[in-house]
Amino acid sequence: MIFEIKTFGVDSIENKDIDKIIEVYNSNKKFLMSHMDKEKVTSKWVIEELKSMREVNFYCCKIVEISSGEIVGLIDFKMEEETYLSLLMIHNAYRNKGVGKLVYYALEEYALSLKSKCIRIDVVNNYDSSVVDFWSKKGFVEFKQSKLNWAGKVLPAVTMKKNL
Numbered sequence: 001m002i003f004e005i006k007t008f009g010v011d012s013i014e015n016k017d018i019d020k021i022i023e024v025y026n027s028n029k030k031f032l033m034s035h036m037d038k039e040k041v042t043s044k045w046v047i048e049e050l051k052s053m054r055e056v057n058f059y060c061c062k063i064v065e066i067s068s069g070e071i072v073g074l075i076d077f078k079m080e081e082e083t084y085l086s087l088l089m090i091h092n093a094y095r096n097k098g099v100g101k102l103v104y105y106a107l108e109e110y111a112l113s114l115k116s117k118c119i120r121i122d123v124v125n126n127y128d129s130s131v132v133d134f135w136s137k138k139g140f141v142e143f144k145q146s147k148l149n150w151a152g153k154v155l156p157a158v159t160m161k162k163n164l
Contacts, residue, residue, distance in 0.1 A: 005106035020071040027092035034127035083116040
């Protein structure tokens, strides 16, 4: 595991995990429709996404419930002086149970241990206002308005940062 928190662990996605990663994405239909105009992703899309993220030095990780071994989410991040959190997605069946919050705070501790000075996120701000609220409650502040290109679709976003 790259890091652990309570009953969850974060580790690199392996080829054997692709079907479960697809399931996590596809359980978040509102996200897919607003970000990609799709109801589902395919294994081909996930494999290409993982490949392109790894080529630019992102960690592409699964969030695993340790006791069951069940993949309950995914997280993509790049560790540098300014850590960039690209994606934190929880399977719809596990949402609103505190998993995202636990995983985020563990990522923050991990970033601090590697001497990161801040964490940056880009939040699409026209699909679910609770997402910006979630990050604001974690101490992030709006830095600038931006555009985010997700799978070829340009979306309005806000860049948020938190100093560590």
